[in-house]
Amino acid sequence: MPRVPEDRNFAAEADILLEPDQAVRVHVDMSLKVQALEGASGGITAVDARAGREQPIPVESLDIVDWEKVYLDLIEYKERKGLTNLVVRPDAPRRIMTAAEPERLYSLVGDESLVRPNSFAGTALLQEAVVAILWKYADAFYRVNRERWDSSHMVYRTLDESDPNLNFNRGLVRERESGGYVVKIQRSESELVSAVVKLIDEVDRLYREEAGKLPRIHFDRHLYQPLLVDHGDKVRMSPPGLNKSEAHFVRDLRDYWASEKDKSLVAVEVFLLRNLSRGTGIGFFEERGFYPDFILWIMEGEKQNIVFVEPHGMLYANAYRYDEKARLHEALPDLAKDIGARSKQKHITLDSYTISATPYDDLRKKYDDGTGRSLPMRISSSWSAAISTIT
Secondary structure, eight states: OEOOOTTTTTHOOOOOOOOOOTTTEEEEEEEEEEEEEEETTTTEEEEEEOOEEEOOHHHHHHHOOOOHHHHHHHHHHHHHHHHHTEEETTTHHHHHOOOOOOSOOOOEEOOOHHSSSHHHHHHHHHHHHHHHHHHHHHHHHHHHHHHHHHHHOOOOOOOOTSSSHHHHHBBBBTTTSSSSSSSOOOOOOOHHHHHHHHHOOOOOHHHHHSSSSEEOOOOOBSSSOEEEEGGOOOOOOOOOOOOOHHHHHHHHHHHHHHHHTTTTTOEEEEEEOOOOOOTTTTBBBBTTTTTSEEEEEETTTTTEEEEEEEEEOOOOOOOGGGGGTTTTHHHHHHHHHHHHHHTTTTTEEEEEEEEEEEHHHHTTTOOOSSOOOOOOOOOOOOOOHHHHOOO
16 A cells, blocks of 8 residues: 555654645635526426536736735634634735636636725625635645655555554454454344344354345455445444445446456456545545545456546536545546655556446536536546446
């Protein structure tokens, strides 16, 4: 796994100066959003609408901004977010807002009165917009610099049994024990409680079968067994059971492996791991907060392709140019080469995929590059096609 060595610390070792950086761009939407109810033959339909368009703040409007207050608000935000090694000079906010070559560092959606205020209330809203842009910029700037630092220090480390992803999930156990799932069932569900207790005692059925009162998936390529599936409000699990899209992915990968392991994948070994969340799971760039649902190792001889996979609905995802998790795959090939050179392991590659549980025809209406053009990403309307692309 790619990791920053435990004895290195970005916050303690690196001071970064907030400044205009063309690698950092942010998007703020301050348009007026309206929801209307329309009557139709099939009943009442909610219709969303918004007033405003993307436009820059003109220089004459920036002249009426209270920059001293903006600076103090930014300092307060920095302290509140714990960005202790971020240095902010008084002239930085205006320099960031006026940087325009080759592109502006922000995009702002709002109506004309926002960027050209004609009242005290309008001026206050403009001030709010500038602060919102700079807060978001500070977060993105810090994250980009954290990633640059991480990238320059990461090495490959062997994933072993002491890793929380494995140590926490080595089988299903009762709550009084340690080292596995904790399953909590409502007292009123006495029949279900009895069935689960019986299942725990019948180890072979627990690990090999999927039928019964406790939904689970058996896939011998997964690094621990079993994988529990979410069971609704009646049963609470820690770590959480697989949701619908996650379970769909595992079952499709299992079926694809079963059909191709003696054909197109005959020379390949495949291993899958359900990743835990922040604090215990394997994260990829702390500030980006990317803790993918699954990690997939595809091995052919000495070659390893490590793939981070995240299956989930994307109906409310940002457009591709603003979706940092979806764009992670763009940076990983070069990062793998750098880490490999430091670790003297050049046979390892890195990749990432977002597998959309939202149908393509629904997703394509919204999830573009932010300009209405077609999707510049790897999306398939078929889960099996997505699996074959990954493997």
